[in-house]
Amino acid sequence: MHDVVIVGAGPVGLFLACELGLAGCSVLVLEREPGIGSPLKVKPLGIRGLSAASVEAFYRRGMLRPLQTASGIPHDPGAELDADEPSRPRGVGHFAGMMLDPANLDLAALPYRLPSPASEGMPTYLDTVETLLSEQASTLGVEIRRGVTVSAIVQNEESAIAQAGADEYAARWVVGCDGGRSAVRRLAGFEFVGSEPQFTGYLMHATVADPEKLRPWFNLTPTGMYLQMPAPGHIGVMDFDGGAFDRSQQPTRDHLQAVLRHVSGTDVTLSDVHIASSFTDRAMQTTTYRRGRVLLAGDAAHIHSPLGGQGLNLGIGDAVNLGWKLAATVRGYAPDGLLDTYTRERHPIGAAVLDWSRAQVAAMRPDPHGQAVQGVIRDLLGTRDGTTYVFQRVSGSSIRYDLGGEHPLVGRSAPDLRFEDGTRLGDLMRDGRGVALDFSTDPCLRGAARGWESRMRYAAGPARNDLGLGAVLVRPDGVIAWAGDRAPDREAFERAAGQWFGAPES
Known part of the structure; x- marks a missing residue:
């Protein structure tokens, strides 16, 4: 077994x-x-x-x-190994096909982001x-x-x-x-349980006789949305038909061409469809x-x-x-x-x-209500706060589990903290164990960490950028379970270690 x-x-x-x-x-x-x-x-x-x-x-x-x-x-x-500040992301994604400008990202609103x-x-x-x-x-x-x-x-x-x-x-x-x-x-x-679909979506790899009739990337239209990727003939279409075209049906060339024409508002021609699939927004x-x-x-x-x-x-x-x-x-x-x-x-x-x-x-719905929402959202996405909010959501940096700790880092994915010798947190996590990082000069945590040696790795020394922390306990999934100040509390560390790693081995 x-x-x-x-x-x-x-x-x-x-x-x-x-x-x-x-x-x-x-x-x-x-x-x-x-x-x-x-x-x-x-x-x-x-x-x-x-x-x-x-x-x-x-x-x-x-x-x-x-x-x-x-x-x-x-x-x-x-x-980024020797950088003191993380580089600005080259892309920050989109919301409902409305692209965001990386220049609008407010890096100051991401205080725990480190080079990685x-x-x-x-x-x-x-x-x-x-x-x-x-x-x-x-x-x-x-x-x-x-x-x-x-x-x-x-x-x-x-x-x-x-x-x-x-x-x-x-x-x-x-x-x-x-x-x-x-x-x-x-x-x-x-x-x-959940909600029923609003649209049928299609992905296709096709030969397009007149690709110049389709605009590149995301295009919101009065009848839906289509996406033309850089790869020739790689096209996505979303048709607000209430999900009527079930995925069990194989979309034909004629059907795909009709839908693409309807959504794009053009008379584009598909000479051939090599492969296609459909999906819905059922949630x-x-x-x-x-x-x-x-x-x-x-x-x-x-x-x-x-x-x-x-x-x-x-x-x-x-x-x-x-x-x-x-x-x-x-x-x-x-x-x-x-x-x-x-x-x-x-x-x-x-x-x-x-x-x-x-x-x-x-926001994509092809009706007056959806069009009105799009206008408001475009204005919001053009602001630093709007861009930063969407970036945090799509990058995963906004995720924080409620683990009960008072420090703002507890429950979040750990930044890639580094020791002065160049060792990074990411280097210490390859074996799947948790990690106890000790940046303090007080050796009190070393003995405590020995009780969980098979379940966590202990690493100590001065940090290149410790974010004001004295010690950090990181779960095997990279989430911070406990964070201590310049003089970390050994008892608090042991309570956190026991909460996530069980009883000490010795």
Whole structure:
């Protein structure tokens, strides 16, 4: 019997598998598709934008440079290593297709942002991410079986079984990472609630006879929105038909051309359509992310429109949050209730992303009300406060879990703090343990940290930029669990360590 069976070998399932494998858990991943190379995952339709928070997750596990190389993104190994201030992001995203100007970003409103190799988002392709994570998972001893369709979930107080035909895969825990149409979610009886769609969206790779008739990038029109990407023939269209064109239908060339003409207001001609898919803005979320010994992550737990590229990033955030907590539970040192904090922390984040998606759809509606809202929002997005607010939302920097601490950094993703010798927090997190950073001259924390040596790494010394902190306790997911001042309180440190890492080893 495995410790964990993960259903779904997409980026979320594979990232979770890597987190569990890093902690020494026995992991089996089951995937319905026979291979990675789906046409919808490769160039051009497979392009995705990783937020700064997701890039940071790859960086902290030592996978950022390989991902950048595989994605064809040039990088300077020394970039930002010696900088005293973080560089201004080259892009800050959009809201409902209304692009933002990076020059409007108020860096002073981001007081805890430090220079880092993972300071902003990046584009990549789904097959690139899955290939990298598959290789990493295999290196960590994770077994991946493809071409397996789960047909039943059975669980009791001690274990859960994923059935696939006559085969049974038993584990102490089963995690569904099998997408928006999750079989695990349905078979395990999760309640899935939310709102119905306003539009049908289409993605296509086509040969366009007269591409000059379409404007580049996002275009809001009186009848919807279309997007022409730099890659020739890579087009997205959103038609406010109430989601009438169900994804089960294969869109034809004639249908796609008619919709594109309707939304763009042109007589553009599609000579050929090489591949296309459809989607809606249906926004749904499970009421909990755990039922007994079955958990959900990624699109299995929440679905919404792809506006703003939040789906993949939300799922990676789920995997990073769940991985170390489930590993601690499997290995027997998790404090009481640790696994329940997964739903408590991630469900509100998912709900906020669903509302973010709904708000964009409302602003795009092709009626007088939607047009009026667009005008107001454009004015707001043209301000420093408006640009900064949207950047914080789409980058993930606004996320803060309610962990109860008084310091404003507690509950937030830790800045990439550095010691004077050049060692960075990101360097210290590659093995998946928590980290205790001690910038004080008082050695009192060193002895306390020894009680959790197998679960956290202790590092001490003067910092290049300590943000006024004396010591910081960082969870394995990079979230600050406790922060102390110049003379850190050992008892407060030990209480925080026990809250997240269980009883000390000695």
